[in-house]
Amino acid sequence: MFDKKLKLNKVGEYRLLDYITRYCLKKRHLLYPTIVKIGDDAAVVKIKNFYLVFTTDLFIEDIHFKKKWSKSVGGINRLFFYLANKTLAANISDLSAMGTVKPLYCLIGLGLPSNLKIENIKSFYNGLENFCKKYNIEIIGGDTNLSSKIFISITLIGIAYSKKNIVLRKNAKIGDKIYITGCTGDAAKGVEILNNKFKNVNSKIKNWFIKKFFFPEVKLEQSQKISKYANSMIDCSDGLVNSINIICKQSNVGAKIYLDKVPVSDNLKKFNNYLDYVLYGGEDYELIFTSNCNLKNIIPDIFEIGEIVQKNKKIKLFFYNDEIKIKNRLLFDHFKS
Secondary structure, eight states: OOOTTOOHHHHOHHHHHHHHHHHHTSOOOOSSOEEEOBTBSSEEEEETTEEEEEEEEEEEBTTTBOGGGHHHHTSHHHHHHHHHHHHHHHHHHHHHTTBSOEEEEEEEEEEEOTTSOHHHHHHHHHHHHHHHHHHTOEEEEEEEEEOSSOEEEEEEEEEESOGGGBOOSTTOOTTOEEEESSOOSHHHHHHHHHTTSOTTSOHHHHHHHHHHHHSOOOOHHHHHHHTTTOSEEEEOTTOHHHHHHHHHHHHTOEEEEEGGGSOOOTTGGGSTTHHHHHHHOOOOOOEEEEESSOOTTTSSSOEEEEEEESSSOOEEEEETTEEEOOOGGGSOOSSOO
8 A cells, every 4th residue: 555645656557556456346246247357458247158358448649649740650641540550459459368359349439639620530430440340340439529639548349258268467377488479679669760769760660660559460360379278468568578577466476588589570679779679668469478388389470488487476587598687767657757
């Protein structure tokens, strides 16, 4: 517990969530039982012989994106199209992290400044429709309101047909291997490029990183295979170290990560401090999961990067047998200043 007068920038996102969780975990007399409550990538409610899975995400102008990025993507209309893809991908990634879940319905809340043009909003919904069609998702409603800045809230509802196919963060076991489905760090580099921090980078490489941010590859189909073998799983939207740390804390275990085994894109390797992006950069919607099975010859395109160890809730990083200290100042937190 902490002093109620403390400000959020001193508390941080994860301690705030712990505080909120105490209220949300109170039992209620509900018609349909809640199987998974607050604290995972999504909530799960059992209804008769199936399970509904709920997730929601917020995207706020000047926090998650900036209108000035339109200069780098080909105009404001294209930015809205790209944002639609990004926001929906974030939600689908949360469903992917829960195992074998099929996305069904989407609710959209928009806060919009009055000086936006109708064509901007049309571009946003064109982007949504493009993405929804790919995964057979139906937009069923939402809300719009006046706002001084652009505010996007998306809620996604999916379905799972078996509890065995649902994978949580909290079930990692000592001796489990730690796997990841792909490279991390590229999206974070894309954000820096969008903010004009690398003006001397080749334009082709710039565009590659920008696309990695706006068009991340969600792992929905791969998750269906993984869920048969995984003990725990999370998506790494908050960065690799943060995500593994969450698994460790919720499972009451520790972890060793071997950085020489973590996949890194060739473009990111061109930067001297690429490991900082790999470890602490967010918005890469790869899946991190643990399993007591050797999956190298069972599931394609996954990488074994570490192991779950004794119950100390700590992570140790190794780079070619040398231990590397975690840079706590680089760990992502919404509220820390």
